[in-house]
Amino acid sequence: MSDARRVVVITGAGGTLGAELSRQFAGEPDTDVVLSDVSDRALEATVNGLPERRGSVETLRADVSEIADVEAVVALAMERFGRLDVLVSNAGVLAPNGRIHNLSTEDWERTFRVNVLGAVNGIRAAVPVMRAQKSGSIILTASVAGLTAWSHAAPYCATKAAVIQLAKVAAVEYARDGIRVNCVCPGTFLSAIHEGLPQEAIDAMAAKHPLGLGHAADLVGAYSYLAGDGSLWTTGSAIVVDGGYAAP
Template identity: 35%
Template sequence: MKGIQDAVAIVTGGSTGIGRSAAIRFAEEGASVVVADVNVDDGEQTVAAITDAGGEATFVETDVSDEADVEAMVETAVETYGGLDFAFNNAGIEGETGSASEQPTTNWERVIDVNLKGVFNCMRAEIPAMLESGGGSIVNTASIAGVVGFPGLSPYVASKHGVIGLTKTAAIEFSGDGVRVNAICPGVIETPMVQRSQEDSPEQMEQVKAATPMGRIGQPEEIGDAAVWLCSDDASFVTGESLVIDGGYVTQ
């Protein structure tokens, strides 16, 4: 992909799943990668996978809901690699299930803090660094739950709708300064989060597969590749977009 070679990228939630796949793909395309996550052991495994293949990567333990952690993450990218060109703000949690009238306030606050405030914290720290470098590209992970509703997941759905709103607003604000901002909206992808759901309710997952026109769930690499493409020069006229990648699920 054009424009990735010799660039610097941050990937939050980079320890497993979609984040790991994106971090590896950035490195394969020639970028230096800062892998950020609260999951230290798996994050270091992501870095090892990159460096063992000849790439360049650094791990930073980061809670995206913590402003100081996020600022330190961006400072690491700038101090270690000389700037910041790309950010994939992918960290997120699913939270507890239950109707909107039964959701504990603590669950609402935690999901919003990580999924929505976390993206806000990241963009607020990343955009000034990108402006210093002459521009860049940000991709935020929303979800098909940012496009349609899902019963029992009101905090998650609200947080992901919010990510799309943040993405659109930042795209308008900074496109003239050379910073593109887009979102991806994955459907059901084979990640640790989905694997937990599969263990809890295997019949529900089979129903999801059956309801997906392509008849399967997605793979992390399919989302990671899309995130890297959105950062590349191949997507140079794309900003403010929310790219749904779900095998046709919400098209119906």
């Protein structure tokens, strides 16, 4: 990374984790951010909730499953700030619950389009710019669901496993270009993604986390590490931050 200002792009910035990451990066010194989400309303809420802006904040509505949208977000970063140092591909959806044979083709396609194609599009949009700079850090939000089996959540588990593998392959493909690609695998932290789940389902999830359920704020340290110079020798990794969920 250069000693110039740092530019961070975040997708899914309107969500619970996206808002927390936006607060973190917008509050860091010498950092400008471009925040995007498919929901204008969610994006606006995130921007209104930024307590401290030490750099500039740009926003753009973008659907990560559409390559043109993601390219437009990167183009905005380039137009406004002239570089892209960190891309956080964070947008994701939890598919409707159901056993594999009961889930519809639409359920499968939607989950793959957002969770997998969304991450692929982030890499495709960021790589040309980062290759030209000879530096960059791409951080994909995966999940412990990509490492363990959750009954009735096959599309989510399969897509998050794909994201972990995507980060590894991209790490190998782009290491010589100075681009690092890693992912974070959170355990369960309460967010909009869990809206509508019955309390007993939440309690059951909590019981499986030795440290209890997390909060989005518990994740930011991993993203800060992967975005910063302290992780210059870290690529292709899947950093698990899960309150001990995957330990047993």
